[in-house]
Amino acid sequence: MVKKKTTFNISKGSNFSEWYSEILNKAEIVDLRYGVKGFIVIRPWGARIIEKMYKIYESALRATGHLPSFFPLVIPEENFKKEANHVKGFAPEVFWLENKRGEERLALRPTSETAFYQMYNLWIRSYRDLPLKLYQRANVFRYETKATRPLIRSREIFWIEAHDAFATKKEAEEQVQEDIEMTESVMHQIFGVPFIPMKRPTWDKFPGAEYTIGSDSILPDGKVIQQPSTHLLGQNFSKSFDVKFTDEKEKENYVWQTCYGPAISRILASVISIHGDDFGLVLPFTISPIQVVIVPIIKSNSPNKIDERIEDIRFKLFSENIEVEVDYSEKRPGEKFFFWEMKGVPFRIEIGEEEIKSGKAIVFIRDTKEKIKVDLKNLSEDLKNFGVEYDVRLRQRADEFFSKSIVNCKDKDSIKKSLDFGHIARFDFCSVEKDGAKCAEYIEKELQARVMGTRADKKEKSSGKCSFCNKKANEVVYAGKSY
Amino acid sequence: MVKKKTTFNISKGSNFSEWYSEILNKAEIVDLRYGVKGFIVIRPWGARIIEKMYKIYESALRATGHLPSFFPLVIPEENFKKEANHVKGFAPEVFWLENKRGEERLALRPTSETAFYQMYNLWIRSYRDLPLKLYQRANVFRYETKATRPLIRSREIFWIEAHDAFATKKEAEEQVQEDIEMTESVMHQIFGVPFIPMKRPTWDKFPGAEYTIGSDSILPDGKVIQQPSTHLLGQNFSKSFDVKFTDEKEKENYVWQTCYGPAISRILASVISIHGDDFGLVLPFTISPIQVVIVPIIKSNSPNKIDERIEDIRFKLFSENIEVEVDYSEKRPGEKFFFWEMKGVPFRIEIGEEEIKSGKAIVFIRDTKEKIKVDLKNLSEDLKNFGVEYDVRLRQRADEFFSKSIVNCKDKDSIKKSLDFGHIARFDFCSVEKDGAKCAEYIEKELQARVMGTRADKKEKSSGKCSFCNKKANEVVYAGKSY
Numbered sequence: 001m002v003k004k005k006t007t008f009n010i011s012k013g014s015n016f017s018e019w020y021s022e023i024l025n026k027a028e029i030v031d032l033r034y035g036v037k038g039f040i041v042i043r044p045w046g047a048r049i050i051e052k053m054y055k056i057y058e059s060a061l062r063a064t065g066h067l068p069s070f071f072p073l074v075i076p077e078e079n080f081k082k083e084a085n086h087v088k089g090f091a092p093e094v095f096w097l098e099n100k101r102g103e104e105r106l107a108l109r110p111t112s113e114t115a116f117y118q119m120y121n122l123w124i125r126s127y128r129d130l131p132l133k134l135y136q137r138a139n140v141f142r143y144e145t146k147a148t149r150p151l152i153r154s155r156e157i158f159w160i161e162a163h164d165a166f167a168t169k170k171e172a173e174e175q176v177q178e179d180i181e182m183t184e185s186v187m188h189q190i191f192g193v194p195f196i197p198m199k200r201p202t203w204d205k206f207p208g209a210e211y212t213i214g215s216d217s218i219l220p221d222g223k224v225i226q227q228p229s230t231h232l233l234g235q236n237f238s239k240s241f242d243v244k245f246t247d248e249k250e251k252e253n254y255v256w257q258t259c260y261g262p263a264i265s266r267i268l269a270s271v272i273s274i275h276g277d278d279f280g281l282v283l284p285f286t287i288s289p290i291q292v293v294i295v296p297i298i299k300s301n302s303p304n305k306i307d308e309r310i311e312d313i314r315f316k317l318f319s320e321n322i323e324v325e326v327d328y329s330e331k332r333p334g335e336k337f338f339f340w341e342m343k344g345v346p347f348r349i350e351i352g353e354e355e356i357k358s359g360k361a362i363v364f365i366r367d368t369k370e371k372i373k374v375d376l377k378n379l380s381e382d383l384k385n386f387g388v389e390y391d392v393r394l395r396q397r398a399d400e401f402f403s404k405s406i407v408n409c410k411d412k413d414s415i416k417k418s419l420d421f422g423h424i425a426r427f428d429f430c431s432v433e434k435d436g437a438k439c440a441e442y443i444e445k446e447l448q449a450r451v452m453g454t455r456a457d458k459k460e461k462s463s464g465k466c467s468f469c470n471k472k473a474n475e476v477v478y479a480g481k482s483y
Numbered sequence: 484m485v486k487k488k489t490t491f492n493i494s495k496g497s498n499f500s501e502w503y504s505e506i507l508n509k510a511e512i513v514d515l516r517y518g519v520k521g522f523i524v525i526r527p528w529g530a531r532i533i534e535k536m537y538k539i540y541e542s543a544l545r546a547t548g549h550l551p552s553f554f555p556l557v558i559p560e561e562n563f564k565k566e567a568n569h570v571k572g573f574a575p576e577v578f579w580l581e582n583k584r585g586e587e588r589l590a591l592r593p594t595s596e597t598a599f600y601q602m603y604n605l606w607i608r609s610y611r612d613l614p615l616k617l618y619q620r621a622n623v624f625r626y627e628t629k630a631t632r633p634l635i636r637s638r639e640i641f642w643i644e645a646h647d648a649f650a651t652k653k654e655a656e657e658q659v660q661e662d663i664e665m666t667e668s669v670m671h672q673i674f675g676v677p678f679i680p681m682k683r684p685t686w687d688k689f690p691g692a693e694y695t696i697g698s699d700s701i702l703p704d705g706k707v708i709q710q711p712s713t714h715l716l717g718q719n720f721s722k723s724f725d726v727k728f729t730d731e732k733e734k735e736n737y738v739w740q741t742c743y744g745p746a747i748s749r750i751l752a753s754v755i756s757i758h759g760d761d762f763g764l765v766l767p768f769t770i771s772p773i774q775v776v777i778v779p780i781i782k783s784n785s786p787n788k789i790d791e792r793i794e795d796i797r798f799k800l801f802s803e804n805i806e807v808e809v810d811y812s813e814k815r816p817g818e819k820f821f822f823w824e825m826k827g828v829p830f831r832i833e834i835g836e837e838e839i840k841s842g843k844a845i846v847f848i849r850d851t852k853e854k855i856k857v858d859l860k861n862l863s864e865d866l867k868n869f870g871v872e873y874d875v876r877l878r879q880r881a882d883e884f885f886s887k888s889i890v891n892c893k894d895k896d897s898i899k900k901s902l903d904f905g906h907i908a909r910f911d912f913c914s915v916e917k918d919g920a921k922c923a924e925y926i927e928k929e930l931q932a933r934v935m936g937t938r939a940d941k942k943e944k945s946s947g948k949c950s951f952c953n954k955k956a957n958e959v960v961y962a963g964k965s966y
Contacts, residue, residue, distance in 0.1 A: 033605060034555055034598075035562075036589065041602055044550035044617065051551060067527035068534060072517055072639055073556075073591075073622065079518075097591075098579040106519065108556075108580075115517075119524055122516060134527065139556065156555055 008280040008342040016221040020273060021150075027281050027343050029272065030150050038148040038155030045343065046268070048289035050158060053191070053264050053271075054137055056286070057160055060186050064178055066133045066162055071115045073138075074106040079114040083240040086113060089207020093142040095155075108141040113208065113233070113259060116163045117241040124255060127167050127247050131175075135162035151269035152225065152483055158265035165238070165255040167247060172232060172256035176213060179230035179260040180456065183215045187227060187262070192284050192395035193217055193270045194402040195227055198453035198478060201432035201440060206259075210234035213456045216480070218405050219273045222422020224452060224480035227270065228262040274398045275367075281344025282367050284394055285387035292317060292383055293340045294326045295333055297352030309356050313376065320380040341366060346390055347383060367393060406478070412467045415479070419449045424480040428473035430466035436475075439468035443479055452478045491763040491825040499704040503756060504633075510764050510826050512755065513633050521631040521638030528826065529751070531772035533641060536674070536747050537620055539769070540643055543669050547661055549616040549645055554598045556621075557589040562597040566723040569596060572690025576625040578638075591624040596691065596716070596742060599646045600724040607738060610650050610730050614658075618645035634752035635708065635966055641748040648721070648738040650730060655715055655739035659696060662713035662743040663939065666698045670710060670745070675767050675878035676700055676753045677885040678710055681936035681961060684915035684923060689742075693717035696939045699963070701888050702756045705905020707935065707963035710753065711745040757881045758850075764827025765850050767877055768870035775800060775866055776823045777809045778816055780835030792839050796859065803863040824849060829873055830866060850876060889961070895950045898962070902932045907963040911956035913949035919958075922951035926962055935961045 008026055012019040024030050029046035042050065058068070074097065081087045095108040109115060116134070124132060140157050148154055162179075166172045180197045187193045195215040205212040209231040217225050238244070238254040246252055275282040285291055296310050310326055317324040327336050333350070340348055348364040355361040355376070362371045363383070367390065374382045409415040409427040418425040430436045432454055440451045454460065460476040491509055495502040507513050512529035525533065541551070557580065564570045578591040592598060599617070607615060623640050631637055645662075649655045663680045670676045678698040688695040692714035700708050721727070721737040729735055758765040768774055779793050793809055800807040810819050816833070823831055831847040838844040838859070845854045846866070850873060857865045892898040892910040901908040913919045915937055923934040937943065943959040 031602060031605070034602070036555060036557055036559055036587070039555035039557055041555065042553035044552055047551040047553050047619075050553070068530040069527055070525035070530050070533070070641070072519060072522035072524065073624070074519055074522055074639075076519055096581040098581050104519070119514060119517070122514070136530075141556070156557075158553070 007338045009278060011278050012220055012276060013278075016219065016273070019220075019276070019278075023272065023276060023280055023342075024150055029268075029281075032150055038144050038153075040150050040154065040156075042158075042265075045289060049268060049271075049283065049287055050264055052287040052289070053268065054160070056190055057186055057262055057264065058135075058137065060182050061135050061160070061162060064133075064182065065131075066135045066164075069134045069136050070138065071109075071112050071119075071136055073109060075109050075112070075115050077105040077107060079118055080107050082114060083208045083237050085236070086208035093144070095141050095143055109138070110140055110142045111259075111261065112136070112138070112140075112161055113163065113237055114241075117237050117243055117257075120163075120165055120238075120243045120255070121241050124165060124243055124245050127245055130165060130167045130245060130255065131171060132165045133162065134164075135160055149483055151265045151272075154265065157263050159261055159263040162260040164258045164260075165243065166257070167245065167253070167255065169234070169256045172234070172258050175258045176230050176232050179228070179258070180213060180215070182260075183228045183230075183262070187215070187267055187270075188395070190284070190286055190391075191267060191271050192391060192398050193227065193267060193274055194395075194399045196406075196478070197456040199432075199456040200453040201436060201451055201477075202434060203437050203440065204451075204453070206231040208233060208236050210236065214453070216424075216452050216478070217270050217274075218402055218424065218480070219270070220401075222405065222481065224424060224450070224482040225266070225270060226482070227267060228260065230260040231258060233257040233259060274401070275394050276344070277367075279338075280342030282394065283344035283346065285346045285390050288344060288346055289323065290325045290340075290343075290345050291323045291387065292325075292347045292349065293336075293345050294324065295336045295340075295348060295350050296326060296328065297333060297350050297355075299352055306351070306353060306356060310351055313351065313379065317380050317383070320384075322380055322383055337364075347386060349379075365390065367397075410464075410467075415443075415467065416447055419447055419479065419481055422481075424452075424478050425449070426476065426478050428462040428464040428466060429475050429477040430469050430471045431474050432477065436466075439466060442468055447479075449479045449481045452480060454478075490821045492761060494761055495703055495759060496761075499702065499756070502703075502759070502761075506755065506759060506763055506825075507633055512751075512764075515633055519638075521627050521636075523633050523637065523639075525641075525748075528772060532751060532754075532766065532770055533747055535770040535772070536751065537643070539673055540669055540745055540747065541618075541620065543665050544618050544643070544645060547616075547665065548614075549618045549647075552617045552619050553621070554592075554595050554602075554619055556591060558592055558595070558598050560588040560590060562601055563590050565597060566691045566720050568719070569691035576627070578624050578626055592621070593623055593625045594742075594744065595619070595621070595623075595644055596646065596720055597724075600720050600726055600740075603646075603648055603721075603726045603738070604724050607648060607726055607728050610728055613648060613650045613728060613738065614654060615648045616645065617647075618643055632966055634748045634755075637748065640746050642744055642746040645743040647741045647743075648726065649740070650728065650736070650738065652717070652739045655717070655741050658741045659713050659715050662711070662741070663696060663698070665743075666711045666713075666745070670698070670750055670753075671878070673767070673769055673874075674750060674754050675874060675881050676710065676750060676757055677878075677882045679889075679961065680939040682915075682939045683936045684919060684934055684960075685917060686920045686923065687934075687936070689714040691716060691719050693719065697936070699907075699935050699961070700753050700757075701885055701907065701963070702753070703884075705888065705964065707907060707933070707965040708749070708753060709965070710750060711743065713743040714741060716740040716742060757884070758877050759827070760850075762821075763825030765877065766827035766829065768829045768873050771827060771829055772806065773808045773823075773826075773828050774806045774870065775808075775830045775832065776819075776828050777807065778819045778823075778831060778833050779809065779811065780816060780833050780838075782835055789834070789836060789839060793834055796834070796862065800863050800866070803867075805863055805866055820847075830869060832862075848873065850880075893947075893950075898926075898950065899930055902930055902962065902964055905964075907935070907961050908932070909959060909961050911945040911947040911949060912958050912960040913952050913954045914957050915960065919949075922949060925951055930962075932962045932964045935963060937961075 028043045031041040195217040200212040214229045215227040235254040407418045462473040511526045514524040580589045678700040683695040698710040718737040890901045945956040
C-alpha cells in the first residue's frame, strides 16, 4: 500500500496556483485524471459540499417563488438559432451531437433560454399565468478553447438556471435586483464569498440580453472571478419565441424576461480559494460535509467503554442535526489531526478516558487554531454557537481581503501597477457604451485586464477624464485580470 | 385566457394508455411537446416528486455506506470499448458527440461503468481501500429506436447508479442482496410499488455482467415494467480496467464488482400508474409535493379573520414538517376540490367560519374518499398518522393487484391465455442457460412476451416438462408482455 501523506503545507499567499491544484487533489475534492479536456471527476468530499450548496441555493430560489423543473439536455438547432445575438455569442462554444440518422441536429445545452422559452410560448396565455418563475438544477456544457482550470473554467459546469417571465418591465427589473440580493444572501452571507455587482459594459453583456449584471469576486492571486450573473432579457427572446400574454384589458403583449445563473462548481472554487490556508481547506460550517470530527484517544485497556460513551455523544450531536463523524481509523491521533485540518472540518474534539471522567473536552477550531474547553453536557449547543461565529469570522476575513483589493487609480500608470500587483483598479473611464470599446480593447491588450463594468448597487460619479483617450469620463469603472 | 378544465374522469382500468397520457398532461407532471423524440420537459409538479424520490433513495444509499460523486457526462470511445460485451450491448444505443477538432470521440454516458472504473484503477491500491461504494445522481442517454413512452422509455433517463468494489466474491454477492433489499425498502415499502426480483436468463443479462437481477413490476394494463437492476459484474470489468488491490498477505488480486441502477423517472411512471384512479393521481404521502391542501371557505364578510386563523394552522403544520398549501385562488371551492384530487394530494381540509368556531374540521382522504372529522388542536398529529396509514393502504392495494397478476400455467395454451389477459405467467421451463434461448425466442415471437427469469428471492423447484420443447424442465420461470 502506498501510504498517504496527510500533512499539507503550501503557502497560499506566495504560490496560489500550486496551492489550489494540490489541495483539490489532497483533500480529494476532484480528480483531474479523467483524461478528457475540461471534464473532471468530483470525488465524495467535493460532491458532498456541492450537494449542500445546491440545497441552500434551491431553498433560496423556492423562498422567492421559483419552482423546480427539468428541461432536456439537448436543444434542437432550429431553436438555438432563434435569437440572433444569442446564437452568435454561444455557437462557437457548443457541443453538437453526431447526427447520422437524418434527425434534427442537436446541441448540448450551453445554457437553456432556447429550451425554456419555446415551452413558455405554450404555457403563457394570460396575465394570470404570470409571473412564471422556474429554475432547473442541471449541468451545462461549453466547448472552452482556452486553458481549463478545475471548477473555475470547465467544459462541464454544475449549475442552476432560473428563467422568469413578467407582465411588465418594472417587475423584470425588480427581479434582477432580487437576483443580486440572492447572490448576496447566499453566496456572500452563507458561503462567505464577497463580490461586487457589476453592470457589464455593452460589449460584454449576455448574448441576447438588454443588460447583464455580473458578480465579481477575487481569488487570492488577485485574479477576478465572475460569479452568478443576472440578465435583463427584456423582450428579445419573447419576440423570437413569440411568448405573448393577454393583459387585464384583453390586450396582447410580449412578456418581459430575466434569467439568473449561479454556477455551483465555480462558487465552490471561490469557497475553497478564499477561505483555505497554508494547512489546507477551511470550509464554512454550514456547508462542510462533516462539521465536527471526534478523535478517540485510547490510552487504557478499556476501549469499549470509551467507544460507548463516544457513540452516545455522536448520537446526541447527530440528533441535533450536527454532521459528526468519529475517526476510528488506525492512524495515530497526530495524523488524524493533520488529516481533518487539511480536509477543512471546522471543529475537532479529542475524547479519551480523562474527558469522559471530567465531562469536559477541548474543541479545536480550524480557522483560528484556538482550543476551547467545553462542557460535554452543552456540547451541541456550544458547537452550534461556535458554528455561527465561525462562519461570520470567515466571511469578515474574506471581506477584509476583498475590500483591500480594490484600489482607486488616477492614471494609466497607477492602473497598470495596481493590476500587476493583483488588485482591482477603480478609475474614471470614458464610456461603457459602444464608444468606450476601443479603450477597453487597449486595456485588454496592453494591460491584460478586463473592464468589469460599473457598480450596479450604487451610482458612482466621475469628474475627471479617461486616462486612455483623454475624453470626458462618464463612468467610474473597475478592471481586473481574470482567468 | 383559456379556462383550464380541472375535472378528470377517465377509466384507468379500461383505457390505461389514454389515462396515462392524459394524467401526465393534466396534472402537469411532464410536457411532451418539446419536439425531440424521447426528450420531455419535467414540469414543477413532476420535478418536486422526483426531488423527493431522489432524496429518499440517496439517503438509503448513504445508510448502506455509499458516498456521492459526480462523473463526467462524456466517456472517451477508447474507455467505452474496453469491456467487449459491454460495448457490444450498448454501442447501438449510444449518442456520440460531433468530433471536428481532432479530439477523441466522446459518447454521452448510457451508463457509467467505463467512466467509474478507469478511476477505480487509480484509486484502489490496497485492501484498505475496499470496499469502495460510490454512487452518482445523473441522467443517462440512450438512443431508443423503439417507440418512446414518457418516463417509461425515454432517451434521457433520470437515474442513480451505484458502483461498488470488493475484495471477495462473497462480499460482492452480499451487495447484490443488499441492493435487492434496498429496492424492497425504498421502492416497495416507501413508494408502494411491488415487484419480484428476477434473475435474468443468461441471454438477457447486463452487457459485461456475470448475472443480473432485475426487479419486475406490472402496470395496470398488465404490461411488465423493469425497475432497478443489480448486477454482479464479477471480475469482468476489473480485468478490462486493471483494477487490482494488494490483500493482507501482500498478494495482488482483481477486485469484485457490482452495480445497481434505480431509474427515478421510471419508478415515477410506476408510482403514477399503480396508485392513480379514475379521478387522477394518487400520490403517496411521503413523496407528494403537497401533503395537505387547505381550502378556505369564505361565506361571511370577515375573510381577514379567517385568513389569519388559517395562516396560524398553515404555519403550525409547516413547522411540524408537513408540506401544506392554502389554495387562495379565485376558483370556486368545488373546482378546487376536483383540482387537488386530480393532482393526487393525499389530504384536503376545508376551513371556514364554522370550523374556526367549533375547532373541528373535515379531512378528505384522497384514496378512499372518506371524510373524517378532526380536532384542529391535534391536526398535525392526526395528519401524520393518517399519512402512515394512507401509504400502507396504497401499498397493500398495489400488492393485491400485483399478486393477482401472477398466474400458474400448465401448458402453452394457458400461458398464451394468461399473457393475452394481461397477466404474468409462471410455468415450468427447460433452461435459463444458452440451451433455453430457443424456447424463449419462440415465446417472444409467437406470444409477444419475454421470459423474465427465475425468482432471485427463493428457490422454486420444477418437476414437469417444458411446454415448448418438451425437455425436462429445470426451472420455474415467469414471463410477461412488456413495453
